[in-house]
Amino acid sequence: MKKRYLLIILVLLSIISLFIGVSNITPLDLMNLDDQKVQIFLISRVPRLASILIAGASMSIAGLIMQQLSRNKFVSPTTAGTLDFARLGILVALMLFTSAGILVKMSVAFIFALAGTFLFMKILDRIRFKDSVFIPLVGLMLGNIISSISTFFAYKNDLIQNISSWMMGDFSMILKGQYELIYISLPLLVLAYLYANKFTIAGLGEDFSKNLGLNYRQVVNLGLIIVALITSAVILTVGTIPFLGLIIPNIVSIYQGDHLKNSLAHTAILGSLFVLACDILGRIIIYPYEIPINLTVGVIGSAIFVYLLLRRNKK
Amino acid sequence: MNYKSKTLLLAGISVALILLFLFFDIRGNVEYILTRRSIKIAAIVLTGASIAFSTVVFQTITQNRILTPSILGLDSLYMLINTFIIFVFGSITLTTMDRNIQFIMIVGIMVLFSGVLYKILFKREDQNIYLLLLVGIVLGTFFGSFTSFMEVLIDPNEFQTVQDKMFASFNNINTDVLLLATILIILVSLYFMRFLKYLDVLALGRDNAINLGVDYDKVVKSLLVVVAILISISTALVGPITFLGLLVANLSYEFLKTYKHTYLILGAIFISIIALVGGQFIVEKVFTFSTTLSVIINFVGGLYFIYLLLKENKSW
Numbered sequence: 001m002k003k004r005y006l007l008i009i010l011v012l013l014s015i016i017s018l019f020i021g022v023s024n025i026t027p028l029d030l031m032n033l034d035d036q037k038v039q040i041f042l043i044s045r046v047p048r049l050a051s052i053l054i055a056g057a058s059m060s061i062a063g064l065i066m067q068q069l070s071r072n073k074f075v076s077p078t079t080a081g082t083l084d085f086a087r088l089g090i091l092v093a094l095m096l097f098t099s100a101g102i103l104v105k106m107s108v109a110f111i112f113a114l115a116g117t118f119l120f121m122k123i124l125d126r127i128r129f130k131d132s133v134f135i136p137l138v139g140l141m142l143g144n145i146i147s148s149i150s151t152f153f154a155y156k157n158d159l160i161q162n163i164s165s166w167m168m169g170d171f172s173m174i175l176k177g178q179y180e181l182i183y184i185s186l187p188l189l190v191l192a193y194l195y196a197n198k199f200t201i202a203g204l205g206e207d208f209s210k211n212l213g214l215n216y217r218q219v220v221n222l223g224l225i226i227v228a229l230i231t232s233a234v235i236l237t238v239g240t241i242p243f244l245g246l247i248i249p250n251i252v253s254i255y256q257g258d259h260l261k262n263s264l265a266h267t268a269i270l271g272s273l274f275v276l277a278c279d280i281l282g283r284i285i286i287y288p289y290e291i292p293i294n295l296t297v298g299v300i301g302s303a304i305f306v307y308l309l310l311r312r313n314k315k
Numbered sequence: 316m317n318y319k320s321k322t323l324l325l326a327g328i329s330v331a332l333i334l335l336f337l338f339f340d341i342r343g344n345v346e347y348i349l350t351r352r353s354i355k356i357a358a359i360v361l362t363g364a365s366i367a368f369s370t371v372v373f374q375t376i377t378q379n380r381i382l383t384p385s386i387l388g389l390d391s392l393y394m395l396i397n398t399f400i401i402f403v404f405g406s407i408t409l410t411t412m413d414r415n416i417q418f419i420m421i422v423g424i425m426v427l428f429s430g431v432l433y434k435i436l437f438k439r440e441d442q443n444i445y446l447l448l449l450v451g452i453v454l455g456t457f458f459g460s461f462t463s464f465m466e467v468l469i470d471p472n473e474f475q476t477v478q479d480k481m482f483a484s485f486n487n488i489n490t491d492v493l494l495l496a497t498i499l500i501i502l503v504s505l506y507f508m509r510f511l512k513y514l515d516v517l518a519l520g521r522d523n524a525i526n527l528g529v530d531y532d533k534v535v536k537s538l539l540v541v542v543a544i545l546i547s548i549s550t551a552l553v554g555p556i557t558f559l560g561l562l563v564a565n566l567s568y569e570f571l572k573t574y575k576h577t578y579l580i581l582g583a584i585f586i587s588i589i590a591l592v593g594g595q596f597i598v599e600k601v602f603t604f605s606t607t608l609s610v611i612i613n614f615v616g617g618l619y620f621i622y623l624l625l626k627e628n629k630s631w
Contacts, residue, residue: 074449078456119621122625123624123625126624126625133445133446133449134445136449137382137386137445137448137449137452138381138624140386140449140452140456141381141382141386141452141620142620142621142624144386144557144617145558145613145616145617145618145620145621146617148557148558148610148613148614148617149614149617151481151610151613152610152611152613152614155478155482155607155610160474160478160481161466161467161469161471161474161478164463164466164467165466165467167463168463168464168467242456242460243456291464292464292467294460294463294464295460295461295464298456298457298459298460298461299457299460299461302453302454302456302457302460303457305453306450306453306454309446309449309450309453310446310450
C-alpha cells in the first residue's frame, strides 16, 4: 500500500471522527460560529482526535523500536511487561504521594517502565534458548507477575476497581486541559526518526554494530528510554491499549521490510489509522454509548496477533 | 539424606501441619469446629495437590521449568465467566445459584475452551508447544479486556463480589461441590495412572522419547487434557492461584534433586500442602484475615519466578 493512500484514508477518517458523537455537530455549525458547538468541538473533539493520532503512532513506533533492538518480532510494550511496570509505577505514585500532580505520576511511571524494560532486556541476554515464540512468553509471564504485585497493593488499599477504570484505555475522557501530556511523544518520535539508521544497525547485534563503529550501549539505552517515556505518557493520558505496538510493526514489515528509516513513517501512519478506525467503530456500535478503545483494540488486536503467529509457523 | 527420606520428611511435616491446623486452640463446640476445619483442609489438600501435580506434569511435557499451566488462559476465562454472570444477572444470581450446577458449568466451559484450543493447534503439522502457550496467553489477554470492561461498568457494591472471586479463598467451600470435585479428581487421577511410567522418558525430550518407543504425540495430548481438567477443577473450586504451581514444582526439584517423577510429584504435592496449610494458618492466626492467602502466594511465587529468570545457572 502506498503511503499517500494511507494518508488520504487517515485524513478522511479524521474528519469523520471530528463529527461523530452524542451531540450532533456539522461543519455548517462551525461556519456559523454556533458558540456551544464550537466549544464542544474545541474542548472534546479536537483533543480526542489529537490524542488518538499521537497515541496510535507513538505506541506503534515504541513497538517497532523494541522489536528492532531485541531482534524479535513478538516483543512490544505489551509482551515485555513495560505496560505492567508503568501501571505499577502509577499505583506507587498514587499510594506514596496521594496529591501528586500529573508530572510526579509521569516520572514515577517512567522510572518503573524504564527499569522494567531494562530488566526484560537483561533477561533476554541470559536466555540461552532463543525460540522467538518463547521470548514473548517470558515477557508476558513477567508482566503477569508485575500486575499481580500491583493487585496485591491495590487490594490492600481497596483500589482495585479504581485502578482498573483508570488504566483502561479510553478516549472518551480526553478533554482539553487533561491530555496535553501526550504531546511529550512528538519530540520523541522525531528523535526516533533521527536515530532510525542507528537502531537498524543496533538490530544487527552487539558485535556487528561495534564493528561498524556504533556506540551500541548508548543507542540501545536511548531506544529503551524513548519506549519507556512514550509508554508512560500514553498510559497516563489514555490508558492501556494492548497489542498495538505488536501488530502494527509486524503488518508493516510484511510489505515494507525491515529498514527502519523506510518503515517508521508507515508504522506511525498505520498505527494512527488503526486506532482511529477502532475508535470510530467503538463509537458507532452501541451509539449513543461507546465501547472503550481498550476493548476494541484488545479484541481485534489479539485476533490479528494470533493470525500472525499461526501464519509465521506455516512457513 | 536421599530423595526418598526427604519425601518422607515432607509428608511428615504436611501431616503435622494439618493436625496443628485441625486441633489448634480448639474450644467450645468441638464437633462443629472440627467439621468446619476439616472441610477447609480437604479443599486445601485437594487444590494444592492438583495444582502441584499438574504443574510438574506440564513442566515435564514442555521441558521448561518456568512455565505453569495457569497461563493457558484458564484463569482469565474463570474471571470472565464470573464477571459476566454478575454483570448480566447481578451478584444475587451468582450467590443463590445452585453451587453444583455453577461448578459443573464453569468446569465445563473451561475444559471445552482448552479442548478447542488444543484441537486447533494440534491439527497443524508443526506442533509447537510454545505456540500453544502463546496463543493461550493472548486469549487470556483477550478475555481480560472483556473482564476489565465489565468491571468498570459494574456497580461498586456488585464489584465486591467480583473482587472476592479474583482471589482464591478456602473459607466458603460448599461440601456438595467439594465431594463432586473429589470424585472428579480421583477419576482423572485413575486415568492418569496409565501415563505415569512415561513421564521419566518424556523428560528426555521428544526425539529421545520417540526413539525409546513412546507414542509421544498421543501421550502428550492425553496428559495436556488431564492438566487442563485438573486446573479447571481447582480454579472453579477455590479461585485462581496462578503462581502456586510454579513455586512448589521448582522447590520440589531443588529440594529433592532427583529425576524420578513419582517422587517429584509427591514432593511437589506435599510442599504445596505445607505452603497452603501453613499459609492459611498464618493468615488466620497472625494476620487475622487482613489479607488473602492467594495474594501472598502470587507475590512470593512471582518474586521467585523473577529470581529463576535471572539466576545464572539455568536449567531451562
